[in-house]
Amino acid sequence: MPAMKKTAKSSLLVTSATLLSFSLALTATATAPALADDKPSSTPSTSPSTSPSGKSSTSPTATPPADMSTVGGAQLGRSGTQANLGAGAPVLPKDLSARSWIVADAESGDVLASHNAHWRLPPASTLKMLFADTLLPKFPKTEKHKVVPSDLAGMGAGSSMVGIKEDETYTVHDLWLGVFLRSGNDAVHVLSAMNKGVDQTVKDMNAHAEELQALDTTVVSPDGYDEKGQVSSAYDLTLFARSGLQKKDFREYCSTVRAKFPGETKKNKKGKKTRGTFEIQNTNRLLTGDYGLDAYKGIAGVKNGNTTNAGSTFTGVAERDGKVLLVTVMNPEKEEHDEVYKETAKLLDWGFQASGKVDPVGELVPPKSADTDAQPGANASGEAGGSGDGEASSKPVAASAETEGSSGVGIALAIAGGVLVFLAAGVFVINRRWPLPDLMRRRR
Helix, strand or coil, rough: CCCCCCCCCCCCCCCCCCCCCCCCCCCCCCCCCCCCCCCCCCCCCCCCCCCCCCCCCCCCCCCCCCCCCCCCCCHHHHHCEEECCCCCCCCCCCCCCCCEEEEHHHHHHEEEEECCCCEEHHHHHHHHHHHHHHHHHHHHCCEEEEEEHHHHHHCCCCCCCCCCCCCCCEEEHHHHHHHHCCCHHHHHHHHHHHHHHHHHHHHHHHHHHHHHHCCCCCCCCCCCCCCCCCCCCCHHHHHHHHHHHHHHHHHHCCCCCEEEEECCCCCCCCCCEEEEEEEEEEHHHHHCCCEEEEECCCCCEEEECCCEEEEEEEEEEEEECCEEEEEEEEEEEECCCCCCHHHHHHCCCCHHHCCCCEEEEEEEECCCCCCCCCCCECCCCCCCCCCCCCCCCCHHHHHCCCCCEEEECCCCHHHHCCCEHHHHHEEEEEECCCCCCCCCCCCC
16 A cells, blocks of 8 residues: 655754753673474475455565555665765675665654565564553453463463463563563463453454554454464564554563562461462673674564574664664575674674665554544553553652563663653653654654
8 A cells, every 4th residue: 555644753852951861771791592482383385465455364485476556666676785885884784694774764654674574474472562562452461360270271282481370360460571571472362351352362363454554454363473374573662662662661671681470379387378489581682682693772672583484583773863764574495593683783884884865765654543644742652551640650660660570771761761751950851753852763
């Protein structure tokens, strides 16, 4: 379908104050590899439907289709690498092996470059971004749920899990930490059970994908586990991230490096029941660092994944010098350790260097219901999880996460630290419109 009218850029004027400086040093920690969220299976050899408005019924082959969706612009529907380099623009990295990738300005929606952006591919756990964006507003984070056996039914063999136990009670906050940090399919299934079941959740996710104009996406399982016909695209995953990052809770969870998670209730030597906690750490290696891989400067999330059919997938958001970029990388052919993160980092580096020196190859379209012509001062909340009062929190993301986990990126506060910008002279509410100012470029 043709691209919608380009989202207007907001003009933000800040006077008589200077930005408060935020910093948070990230320690690159060596951690165990992420648990697989897949099942053993071979990649099917049949091609999916490639109609721009249709849905795929099978997993794709290793060859991109000649005819792909043109949502966001005609150039995005072409196979191969798309870039309109201007004078002084850096060349794209030459050693990229991903089947599909995209580099976009998170604020304006401009797509700076892409490679098979609309190729429908298995998404793995990056699909959990859509799951979170769909369900986060439905349950207050303080709500408690006691897990019953049926909540955990139907999980695929080899699923990544955070360690949820039957007959134990968890808060919604606990469950979302399990989803974002450990990519826990068990946490996804419990939250789905709270949402009237997996089938209803899949229905809700598909409806939300359509609202976001993510027409390459077909959801079969809410956790991203390999299922026949479950596909998305680099373009759609970037839409999910951009939409999710409008929500305060989403930003908090995806930028949290580590947190305490409730353990199993046991009896001590005196017969008294006690319940301890154990530490969980984010599996996003650009956020935590890894052997031979430093945490990426300015990274603020969002989600990684890995399955047999999907290979490694990742969507990341980062800020540098007031510019906010989103990059999605799907299934690098190179089998080097952390390759999906290395290619993401290269594309982020390129995007920051190329800003202002390239002509967009397309745009990230806003949701169907977005009021792109909203006047300054429109009332909207960046809060997710049933805040109820409709008011934006004045508490920055890192501060709100302090007691439950360690926020991963000090600079992320400037990108996604709520709908308030903290200035030396006070706190000013920024006018809200799409995209919400949680992903704004700061004007000094």
